[in-house]
Amino acid sequence: MSELAYQSPLAGVAAPQGLSISLREIPDRGMIDLRGLGSDTAFMAAAKDVLGFALPTAPRSSAAWGDVRVLWLSVDQWLVLSTRSKAQELLARLREALRGIHSLAVDVSDMRAVIRLEGEGCREILMKGTSLDLISGEYAPGTCRRMRFAEIAALLHVVEETVFDVYVFRSYAHYAWEFLCATAREPAKVKLFGEQQAPV
Template sequence: MSELSYESPLAGVAAPSGLSVSIREITERGMLDLRGLASDAAFMAAVKGVLGFDLPVKPRTSAAWGDVKVLWLSVDQWLILSSRSKSHELLANLREALKGIHSLAVDVSDMRAVIRLEGDGCREVIMKGTSLDLLDPEYVQGCCRRMRYAEIAALLDVVEDDVFDIYVFRSYAHYTWNFLCATAKAPAKLKLFGKQDVPA
């Protein structure tokens, strides 16, 4: 009998040469969708007992401890990130701790593709596909939010000042990848302020 095997959404795809920033897929990332009431002390305590830290409750924020990170998605929804190998254990522990508490924990690791942009100019590249003003002081390390990117639903996570992760549904992985590679080409590089470089 054949065994199940995992293949990342962008397996076999490589970024072309001549890009102004680094673009790569983040593989082997486990993702758990968690729902519950932040106003429920029992729910919050149970989750903290498993994760080791409090869930972020402020909109567009995240929290992390070790190799586990949690992104705030809405008033009653969070995305828990870890290594794929650790997500199964985390899910089992969450479900055990949340027994009898109004909540939902589901493994959604195969639902999304994660594309990382690194380097000076990432903000300008991303802004070519969204109406967000990533120069706003809000967009610092730890900020996360849903957005429309190139006309599709996406999730943005500011990992560091010049490191961004974009989450899109798996079926849009190639579309997003191709859009990013096209807008990140060196000849398309732009500066938001000041004199622009003239392409050779």
């Protein structure tokens, strides 16, 4: 019997030359959809025991320890991130710790594509596809939030000041990638403030 072989949504796709930032897929991201009541002390304690740190409870925040990171999605939903190779073990431990507690833990690693943007100008490029004001102080490193990006549903995570991860559903991976490649071209570069040089 043949074994299932995983293929990332953007397998074989490479960023074109002439972009003003670095653009790449993160193909080995493991993702667990974790749901439970933030007001349930048993749930919160069980999750902390497995993860090694408390689930973030502030809206649009994240927390991390080692190679595991958790993004806050709503008052009763978190996205647990790890390497794909670690996701199954982490899922098994969460389910065991949460046995008998009102909760849900599901591996959703194959649900989304993760596109990473790196470099100066990422915020301006992202704002070409969203109404979010990413140059405001609200979007410091660690911030995450759902957004409408290029007319599709997406999740944004500010990893560092000039590093951003955009999560989109697998079926929209190529569309989001091509949109970013087009808007990140050097001739399409914009400077939000100050004098701008007209393209030649």
